[in-house]
Amino acid sequence: MVTNTSKTAAAIGVLAFLALSTPAFPQQHLELQFGVRAGVPLTNSFASDTPVISVRETVNRPPLTVGPTFEAVLYDRLLIQLDAMYRSFRGRSQSINPPTGATFELRAASFEFPVVFDYFLSKRNWRPYAGGGVVAGHVVTGTIESHLTAAAGSVETPFEGQFFLKNQLPAYVANGGLEWNTVGLAIRPEVRYTHWNRKRGFHTKQNQVEISVGFSLRRSR
């Protein structure tokens, strides 16, 4: 009996066979790097545009962004960056009509996956670069928890649930910065602007600016 599992296993094997049958392509003009990037958002990252009629929704500004990075440098001129940038989401939905209603606390982790193509303007150790790209993915998952004021002598059961932020792709990125190359490390401070698609309710702010520094391990070619 041919199951989905055996089909998948066979497909993996065949793909591996085909891949192994071809020689590796030449790499003399490619340098691969990996590291970490950390930054500070200069604008709010999240917000809510729900009208303040029965609830008030607020979101804290995340203090920093941080995440792993993967880079490819082609011909010492073109830089391709794939990041996985984390920022925290701390929100609150508070009942104002009636004022004794539940308050919901939202705690989530946001991970953005920008893919950015940059061009180096020179080939010196200190060199500026600029470019742009897209956010290839965005994952926001967490929890929502109610806080209730129990009446005297009663017990209130909190509501606990998962929280997912709506997808706001496509999002576009423009960036520019400086690269400082040492023997084993590339340091890249940069300014990055991201423009997100628009959504209602709790959402990622449409226009965002952040400054960040990347540290990537590199080896000589």
Added chain:
Amino acid sequence: MVRYAVLIAVLILACPAGAFSQSRVELQFGARVGIPFNISMESRLTGVAGGISSQAYDRSPFSAGPTFTALFYDRVAVELDSLYKPIRGRGGAFSPTLPTTSSTHGSSWEFPLVADYQLVKSPVRLYLGGGMMAGETTTGTTEIRTTDTRTGVTTVRTMEFHAFPSQLPAYIVNGGLEWRATRIVIRPELRYTRWSPVSQGTDAARHRSQFEYLIGFSFRGYKH
């Protein structure tokens, strides 16, 4: 599961050996640590139970565990990991007379088996691959507090925590870079795992699509 692993291994080993020049097999062992990008567990309660109760799980802050790699012909790596993730969850069940809250502390172990092909033989290498989850298990405890609103008495029960039912098979796609030194190999990678759907309502199911950043540190051992 063993059959599929053997099938993959046979096809890999059947590849033309002319493309390879390094040692045939190199064994590596070490550790992997990672950051899950989304929640690992979620409630999939349906029907009446889903209407009167609620359950939420936190995103696991990290994953970690030992890893074992067999590198064939300096080109294909077959890797078996054993990844631990802490599980934390909270829940509640609505009842006018017996409201209930629960708190879960548990752990998840996953045993992914992946085969990676190294596409680029530069000082830092690029690899892509995929595989399957060879096994998984969850353990832990759930503390349930029930208050009788008529008497004011609160009772506390502790139950074993298990994700149920099984969501195998689960498939994996991964890609990353490899930094190889004389004695150590560093492998940062992105990994996507797709779990099968649950066949019935449950308050502890694995989130079907999971993304994760992992970095592995392995010692280079036996070479043949």
